Amino acid sequence: MAYDYSEMEKKWQTKWSDNELNIANRDDSKPKFMLIFAYPGVTGYLHVGHLRGYTYTDAIGRYKRMTGYNVLFPVGTHATGNGAISLASRVSNKDEDLIDYLIRNGCPEDKLEQLKDPMGVVNFFNDVYVNDYWKKFGFLADWRRFTCTLFPDYGKFIQWQFKKLKDANLLFQKPYFAPACPNCGPVAVDASETDISKGGNAETQEYTLLKFKCKDKYLVAATLRPETVYGQVCFWVNPEVEYKEIKKGEETWIVSSQAAEKLKLQMNNIEIVGTILGHDMIGWMCEAPMIHRDIPVFPAAFCNPAVGTGLVTSVPSDAPDDWISLEAVKKDPKMISEYGLSQELIDSVVPISIISISGYGDFPAKDMIDKFSIKEPGDPKLVDAKKQVYKDGYHMGKMKDTCGKFAGMRVEEAKDKMKDAMIAAGEAEVFHDLTEEVVCRCGQPVHIKKIDDQWFINYGDQELTDKTSEHCKTMDINPTEYYENIHGVLNWFRERACVRQGNWLGTKFPFDNKWIIEAISDSTLYPLYYTISLYANEGQIKPDNMTEDFFDYVVLEKGQLSDISEKTGINEELLEKIRKDVQYWYPLDINLGGKEHMTVHFPVFLMNHQAILPEKMQPRGILVNWYITGKKSKISKSKGGAQPIPGAAQKFGVDAMRLYYAHVASMFVDVEWDEDIVMTYRQRLDRIIGTVEDLITSESDIPKSDIDDWLMSRFNTHITEIRTAMEKYDLRATATVTYYEMLNDIRWYNRRGGKNKETLNNALRIWIQCMMPVTPHVAEELWNKAGFENFVSASQLPDADVISSSAEYGEELIREVMADVAQIEKVANVNAEKIVLYTSAAWKVNVMKFALEMKEENKLDIPSLTKRCMSDENMRKNGKAVSEFAKKIATEFSRSSIEEKRPIVDLDETALLRSAEEFLSSELGTPVKVYSADESDLYDPQNKAKIAIPGRPAILLE
RNA sequence: GCGAGGGUAGCCAAGCCUGGAAAAGGCGCAGGACUUAGGAUCCUGUUCUUAGUGAUACAGGGGUUCGAAUCCCCUCCCUCGCACCA
Structure with missing residues (x-):
């Protein structure tokens, strides 16, 4: 039978809502339970995978209601960032892919106009999430408390949070390197290219500038692999490029003109003083940093003046470009004819093996050259070869004996150590650059600019870390692996940039309006805000009322009521009500989130609570859920690989999906989305409804x-x-x-x-x-x-x-008897016309009784049980059989629990089976007759009765 | 490489913390029933062997134990994270 689930869903959702079942108000007579799922980012349509965790939350909340709790389950969304801006701009630009995606997911065409505005985007998706997903899935969430990170009242809460962080001395400033346009200031470089017209996939990389002393000047090379300096054998200059001489304090550096411009953004007192042609430097000898050997300058066309400094130190052992270029140079007659270098000098340059990587030989670069069959410099395959060597070298490499005091270190470790050592010795500096060309919307090139006054939250603070770690031990964190692991995560967490500039939606930084609080930092303490958002949403309090004093009072219970009322303009009664609400609902009992939150959201969630709130308001539980994955890992929300949620709900029914989420696997494993499986859950529901x-x-x-x-x-x-x-x-x-x-x-x-x-x-x-x-x-x-x-x-x-x-055991016995009969019929290949069951002789029950008694006294063993049985006169008559049976029972009973065995002894098998004779006869399709082995005139042609034991009646098929 | 998780029947997946019965449940498959307005339902079976018994399994190897899928050690394989991205 097919049921109309969607009508059923609508009907009950309406009734629940009409009867305000979802509403959560403070009720001091009942224990409370507050739970949330980590709110989703407003980035477009969600997919069926997201509903997994949300469904768990609702189901747990519902269970808690049913077991006596006053449950608060609020929801919200996270819209901080540039996602909405970018989406709006793509709609404005009539981006076909995007519009197609929106329409396919059910966006009405007349809404597109609204989506040209970022806040229109946020409001649109807030509505979709609440009404098309959560309400349609039957969640009993208190919708009145809905909040979004871009709501002005939420902003007031976040500003308060940051004031508290500052009070706790957890905010500090230090220099930071960010992409910036000379006209527009800091810009966001991301794939959606909101601020920029080119280079969305660029990443910021940290180079180490290596200084090569050459008479009174320095050749400055930029490297991503400072750990390879022990393998330097020569130096590359592009002979075709005109380089700049710049004054950097007292020193004169030689770099490409592009690099000179970038350095100006990142260092003070840079001045261009002259130019020099690459060609003229070939054949120079310069002193390599760290190893202090003189190495020759050779020509190489791959030196790109736009990348790094346009000058490159050569480590042929581990850099495929260097290896292939060195080979080329050695064969190039121009080296002698044009540059006048001696054959001896050229021959003296040989690669030095410095890093061992499992699966590679002495010269990883050479291995990759061979693997990719690269024949000459400039081969496009060099890009991949380089990537591979870098990656493997970084993760798996170990420094060899040729690397001085760094020998034996893992590359990962040596990298920073060697960089720091060279910086300390004045032989190196740090330089940041983008991995590809980035151009601002205004047309100007974007480069990394040093920001001297970037704000950070100091999650590295040891006291805070320890306090949080300690608190975690008292929490209910699932899975237990995470409970154990969270301490490591907290420790690993360092300071984190918490504000940004540029084209971002979010809350203004309370201490300096030019900053906007970034996306992770404004979503750590927010569960607390759900206890207050209700009053803001209903207009009882306005953002202007929500001052530091207000939050201090209702959250931290600081200040005098009358005083605070006067300062905030909120009447005393309401203030008290809010304060009591906050104190009643908090702490949060469960924060449920996907496994991606384990290393970012959950630690900062915990640390912010710890930093700001008193002990009694610390979170009590974290629950992590794993993912629903796509068949070929393609149900990501942007790719449109999955069916839209409303469609799936329509197809399978919401409850079938909820049951699927709940039952298909434990929360703590990934599950592959499979519609056929969901359908089987639908059928199961059909069956249950029918029954x-x-x-x-x-x-x-x-x-x-x-x-x-x-x-x-x-x-x-x-x-x-x-x-x-x-x-x-x-x-x-x-x-x-x-x-x-x-x-x-x-x-x-x-x-x-x-x-x-x-x-x-x-x-x-x-x-x-x-x-x-x-x-x-x-x-x-x-x-x-x-x-x-x-x-x-x-x-x-x-x-x-x-x-x-x-009672339960008795039915089990009947089922076993039926199974045994079927088994025998099958194995013996007989079709019985008559079935006879023999229940055990009473003395066997007595043996078991003895065994049970002895087990209760913890005195059960074979000799004692035998002795005990033999002290019974009636049993002694059966001497041999009794002792054998006693031996078996003693062993068996000592291995199982008393609870398990007691029903066997207590049950009157004969009476039970007799009462079931009719049932068994009809089920087995054969007349069934029951005898007790103790009966005097029983029908037992095959002498089966004596093998019957309690719990195992003997069976005769005729 | 570091950190985390995992490898159980044709498939998915419990069990592992707290060692004690071929190992839940589902799917699939096979037989039967009932019916064929259904992506049906019900019963039985699904390692081998067998009058209801017995034997053998939990990536591979070793150890602890009366007893190990479960605890310890080693090896192999898979997945995820390694940061400013929410």
């Missing part, structure tokens, strides 16, 4: 019997299982119990002829409640159909009632 509907409409009602006890016991066991699983937020285990085990139990109950109205009603009630967190719409629909009161979403899950292990 429940049948039960509801069924007219029959027969008196209770053992099977009713069994069903109630099972369901109470399941309640316990679910409560235990949810302690760890294990939705998967919860879903297995609810959607598989409980359904199976209902089926078995039916099969066993159970039809008692009251039992079924009780069971249904529990079952539907268990469904509520994961599949709320279906649960609500069934709850309603079953005639239960109010909403299941507002109901309370009962505590587990009576659990009868003997």
